[in-house]
Amino acid sequence: MSFSKLGVRTVALGYLALLLVGPVAMIFYRTFEGGIAPVWDAVTAPNAVHAFWLSIEIVAIAVPLNTAFGVGMALLLERGKFRGRALLGMLVDLPFAISPVVVGLALVLVYGKTGWFGDWLIGHGIQVIFSVPGMVIATAIVSLPFVARETIPVLRELGTDAEQAASTLGASGWQTFWRITLPGIRWGVVYGVVLSTARALGEFGAVSIVSGRIEGETQTLPLYVQARFENFDITGAYAAAVVLALLAFATLILMNLLTRRTRADTAV
Amino acid sequence: MLGKGLLGIYLSALVLLPIAALLAKSSTGGTSAFWREISNPEAVAAIKLTLVISAIVVVINAVFGTLIAWVLVRDELPGKKVVGALIDLPFALPTIVAGVVLLALYGKGSPVGIDVAFTRTAIALALLFVTLPFVVRSVQPVLHELDVSMEEAAESLGARPLTVLRRIVLPSLAPAIISGVALSFARAVGEFGSLVLITGNLPFKTEVGSVYVFGQIQNENLPAAAAVSVVLLLAALVVLGALTLVSQWRSRHVL
Numbered sequence: 001m002s003f004s005k006l007g008v009r010t011v012a013l014g015y016l017a018l019l020l021v022g023p024v025a026m027i028f029y030r031t032f033e034g035g036i037a038p039v040w041d042a043v044t045a046p047n048a049v050h051a052f053w054l055s056i057e058i059v060a061i062a063v064p065l066n067t068a069f070g071v072g073m074a075l076l077l078e079r080g081k082f083r084g085r086a087l088l089g090m091l092v093d094l095p096f097a098i099s100p101v102v103v104g105l106a107l108v109l110v111y112g113k114t115g116w117f118g119d120w121l122i123g124h125g126i127q128v129i130f131s132v133p134g135m136v137i138a139t140a141i142v143s144l145p146f147v148a149r150e151t152i153p154v155l156r157e158l159g160t161d162a163e164q165a166a167s168t169l170g171a172s173g174w175q176t177f178w179r180i181t182l183p184g185i186r187w188g189v190v191y192g193v194v195l196s197t198a199r200a201l202g203e204f205g206a207v208s209i210v211s212g213r214i215e216g217e218t219q220t221l222p223l224y225v226q227a228r229f230e231n232f233d234i235t236g237a238y239a240a241a242v243v244l245a246l247l248a249f250a251t252l253i254l255m256n257l258l259t260r261r262t263r264a265d266t267a268v
Numbered sequence: 269m270l271g272k273g274l275l276g277i278y279l280s281a282l283v284l285l286p287i288a289a290l291l292a293k294s295s296t297g298g299t300s301a302f303w304r305e306i307s308n309p310e311a312v313a314a315i316k317l318t319l320v321i322s323a324i325v326v327v328i329n330a331v332f333g334t335l336i337a338w339v340l341v342r343d344e345l346p347g348k349k350v351v352g353a354l355i356d357l358p359f360a361l362p363t364i365v366a367g368v369v370l371l372a373l374y375g376k377g378s379p380v381g382i383d384v385a386f387t388r389t390a391i392a393l394a395l396l397f398v399t400l401p402f403v404v405r406s407v408q409p410v411l412h413e414l415d416v417s418m419e420e421a422a423e424s425l426g427a428r429p430l431t432v433l434r435r436i437v438l439p440s441l442a443p444a445i446i447s448g449v450a451l452s453f454a455r456a457v458g459e460f461g462s463l464v465l466i467t468g469n470l471p472f473k474t475e476v477g478s479v480y481v482f483g484q485i486q487n488e489n490l491p492a493a494a495a496v497s498v499v500l501l502l503a504a505l506v507v508l509g510a511l512t513l514v515s516q517w518r519s520r521h522v523l
Contacts, residue, residue: 004429005343012339013351015332019397020357026373027365065278072275090512094283097504099458101478102497105485106286109293109494116289141282195359202362204461205478209485222364222461229368229465241368248360255360256353 024245031238042239047216051224052243058132058207058220059200062140066196070147071189075181077148078155095144100205103141107134107210130212135220138206143199147192154188155181191258198251202244290501293494305495313472314480315499321388321476322456325395326449333403334445340404341411358400363461366397371466386468391476394462399455403448410444443518450511454504 031039042048077089095103109115111128121128128134162184166176182189204222211218215227221240228236294302305311339345340352358366370393375385384390414437422432460478467474469483477500484493 008335009339009343009345012332012335013345016336016351016354019393020354020400023369023373023397024357024361026379027369030372069275069278072271073279076272076275091279091283094287097454097458097501097508098287099460099478099481099497099500099504101460101481101485102290102458102501103286105481105490105493105497106290108485109289109490110286114490137282141286144282198360202360202365202461204362204364204464205482208464209482222362225362225364225368226464237368238372241365244362244365245369248357248362248365251360252353252356255356 027238027241027245031235031242034235038235039239039242042233042236043243045236047219048221048224048236048240050216051219051221051240054132054218055201055220055222058136058139059197061136062143062200063193063197066140066143067147067189067193069144070149070192070196071151071182071185073148074151074155074185075177078152079160092148093145095141100138100142100203100207101209103138103206104209107138107141107206111137129210130214131218134210135207135218138210139200139203142203142206143196146196146199147189150192150195151185151188154185158184187258187261191255194251194254194258198248201247290494290497293490294498297491301491302495302498305492306499308492310471310475311480311492311496314475314477315496317388317391317475318457318477318500319503321391321395322453325392325399325456326452328392328396329399329403329452330445330449333400333448334407334441337404337407337411340408355401355404358398363398363459364464366462367394367465370394370397370462375466385466386470386474388474390466391463391474394466395456395459398459398462399452402452402455403445406444406448406451407441410441414440443515446514447511450507453507457500457503457507 073092077085077092108129111117111121111134113122113129115129117128126133128137158181162180163176166180167173171179202222203220204226207220208223208226211220211223213219213223213227219227221244225237225240225244228234228240294305297304306315336355340348340355345351361369370390371385373380374382374390374393376383384393418436419432422436423429427435458478459476460482463476463479464482467476467479469475469479475483477496481493481496481500484490484496
């Protein structure tokens with residue numbers, strides 16, 4: 001191996017070690033420094049458990065909605081023929097360009113007490129901001145583009161031959177979708193679902209603004225990490241952070257398995 | 269038809285309506301009010317800091333992202349698959365955890381004796397962490413497709429390694445690098461979660477745009493928050509729009 005090759009390898013790996021691997025390894029080390037028992041106590045604290053389940057609840061509502069939207073939008077953008085398709089595609093991708101804080105602010109301006117629908121919502125006794133509905137909407141916005149974005153290229157790859165054959169043989173639109181299109185794009189869809197789940201689970205900025213961060217009520221797991229950290233409960237913060245980091249590792253493993261799956265599918 | 273209607277309603281409710289409310293709020297007092305909000309010294313400092321640090325961060329990303337992609341594609345590195353999988357970790361890891369993780373090594377009581385908490389260095393570090401995958405992931409496939417025989421031909425004709433890099437490799441990678449840089453920039457400008465714990469929110473020192481907006485919302489100063497939000501949004505959109513134009517121009521004129 002040449003000298004310069006070794007140099008590039010050292011620089012690249014050194015950068016990754018200092019920026020990524022070192023810090024992540026350090027949090028695991030510091031979390032378990034004092035043994036498992038204090039970590040277990042921190043993870044099973046009532047507010048931590050509540051935050052965990054609230055996060056799961058929000059993901060369980062936002063991600064299926066985004067999945068249905070993403071698949072439908074991918075079909076529309078890839079199979080539809082109409083003017084303004086490029087513009088629509090940009091609109092779908094827009095949440096990636098918006099800061100989570102700005103998403104939170106925009107929701108306050110629509111649903112908050114001085115917002116557009118504020119009076120109406122108060123009049124009907126509906127609370128969106130500082131409660132779960134607002135948090136679900138915020139989470140759905142930040143994770144909106146993933147499924148559509150991952151499904152579109154798979155849909156393009158799949159082509160329309162099989163769909164046309166099915167409809168020529170008398171299949172209805174729904175039959176064609178369920179029997180032909182969906183099986184063809186499923187791994188792309190699942191990949192998008194994994195990405196949006198990870199994003200939804202970790203959402204911080206938008207949810208932070210919209211939730212009011214009430215401990216034991218509107219506090220998700222990422223918000224719990226912040227609250228513990230700022231209250232100098234480092235053990236609590238690290239323990240919850242490690243739970244989230246483990247979920248991130250699970251996401252990575254799923255992503256890699258799925259990439260291999262998609263490649264195998266396209267190879268056949 | 270029904271399906272299209274539902275898609276339209278969902279997209280409008282989640283994207284168009286909030287953006288419209290934001291634009292409406294930022295323009296309630298007219299141009300002069302908008303200008304007054306964003307020319308507030310603290311807001312100016314925050315916006316400037318955001319843009320400058322994001323620019324520095326994407327330059328570092330361009331260099332190291334390309335190097336990492338090169339190692340992942342061209343180097344016969346043992347354990348390459350694991351390294352490749354780790355690159356996506358910043359995308360999978362919640363941003364608040366990214367902040368905690370960086371503080372665990374480079375914060376107060378750092379085991380390596382480096383404490384950058386509440387400094388601009390910490391901001392750059394956090395932004396580098398969360399934007400790491402963009403350049404790597406956009407350069408990697410292009411490098412994979414790149415024909416080695418061109419480089420070999422140049423080499424056999426007597427070109428030195430640096431000349432090959434400058435004349436053959438970099439020109440082919442440039443569009444991918446630019447695309448990764450634009451995506452990193454858009455992300456860096458709006459980043460919030462990884463910064464809340466490590467910046468200390470010191471106005472004029474470590475307060476970036478998103479943190480300023482957050483502070484103004486807490487103070488119920490929504491017009492100021494909306495005005496600076498619009499500036500951040502525009503900065504991201506201009507860069508992403510330029511990227512789209514550049515790639516369209518290239519596909520029309522280069523191929």
